[in-house]
Amino acid sequence: EAGVAQSPRYKIIEKRQSVAFWCNPISGHATLYWYQQILGQGPKLLIQFQNNGVVDDSQLPKDRFSAERLKGVDSTLKIQPAKLEDSAVYLCASSSTGLLYEQYFGPGTRLTVT
Amino acid sequence: GEDVEQSLFLSVREGDSSVINCTYTDSSSTYLYWYKQEPGAGLQLLTYIFSNMDMKQDQRLTVLLNKKDKHLSLRIADTQTGDSAIYFCAEYAGANNLFFGTGTRLTVIP
Numbered sequence: 269e270a271g272v273a274q275s276p277r278y279k280i281i282e283k284r285q286s287v288a289f290w291c292n293p294i295s296g297h298a299t300l301y302w303y304q305q306i307l308g309q310g311p312k313l314l315i316q317f318q319n320n321g322v323v324d325d326s327q328l329p330k331d332r333f334s335a336e337r338l339k340g341v342d343s344t345l346k347i348q349p350a351k352l353e354d355s356a357v358y359l360c361a362s363s364s365t366g367l368l369y370e371q372y373f374g375p376g377t378r379l380t381v382t
Numbered sequence: 383g384e385d386v387e388q389s390l391f392l393s394v395r396e397g398d399s400s401v402i403n404c405t406y407t408d409s410s411s412t413y414l415y416w417y418k419q420e421p422g423a424g425l426q427l428l429t430y431i432f433s434n435m436d437m438k439q440d441q442r443l444t445v446l447l448n449k450k451d452k453h454l455s456l457r458i459a460d461t462q463t464g465d466s467a468i469y470f471c472a473e474y475a476g477a478n479n480l481f482f483g484t485g486t487r488l489t490v491i492p
Contacts, residue, residue, distance in 0.1 A: 310482030
């Protein structure tokens with residue numbers, strides 16, 4: 269079974285630029301999550317999708333971050349404009365509802381904002 | 383709100399046992415998890431325990447849960463150099479969501 273795919277793996281941008289990350293979850297997984305992991309901290313949930321609907325985006329800084337999962341499969345997370353404090357690893361995870369709430373994580377995208 | 387705390391660093395010698403500790407605050411947590419993160423990689427689920435259990439063993443891993451003290455531990459027997467990683471404790475926070483601790487960096491000395 270293929271795992272959660274993310275791209276790009278690394279991205280370096282200057283502050284005030286825009287950036288987008290892509291995630292393809294495990295086939296058949298209805299729930300998709302985006303996490304932000306700042307160096308030295310645990311992952312923090314940004315947004316959770318159930319199919320193509322948003323379940324929880326309370327931690328998403330909506331003035332600069334946006335995410336979509338239009339067809340209920342893959343998802344993109346965008347930052348516009350980026351700030352220095354957005355430097356982090358952005359992790360995507362997916363889960364199959366009913367399987368003891370297990371989440372499977374992708375390798376992440378490491379973003380550096382200079 | 384939820385708060386999950388872990389010590390930041392642990393060093394052990396190869397072949398010894400490692401014990402990584404975690405405390406949490408949400409007494410209504412139904413599941414508690416341990417994840418492993420190797421350098422440059424995403425999180426890998428190691429094991430989990432139901433809140434109505436005291437202990438769970440899975441090969442070299444033993445999870446102990448003390449609900450009264452809200453304390454969770456992960457014991458790794460016969461620790462190997464490949465076990466060097468960051469270990470995250472996480473509690474199920476409802477709505478299919480996990481709340482993570484800050485992670486413990488385990489260093490195994492050959």
